[in-house]
Amino acid sequence: MRAFAVRSFGEPPSVHDLPVPAADGAVLIRVRFAGVNPLDNNLLGRLTAASRYPFVVGGRWTCSRSPEASRSW
Secondary structure (H helix, E strand, O other): OEEEEEOOOOOOOEEEEOOOOOOOOOOOOOOOOOOOOHHHHHHHHOOOOOOOOOEEOOOOOOOOOOOHHHOOO
8 A cells, every 4th residue: 555654763754655454354445535634743743763663644534435336446
């Protein structure tokens, strides 16, 4: 998956190709757009060497189910 993320401590955030996380029983959805907001900037400033990496920025989004007829993929 492509994500705006920090891969290791001290690295600036940038777009990376990351592996899709495994999640048993989860549904994989395609997100076309995700926003980065002031909270993300605050969280980036709080990262430490002990933080979990990669840290994906802009991970909050909303979605709704589209009617079957409007599928474009």
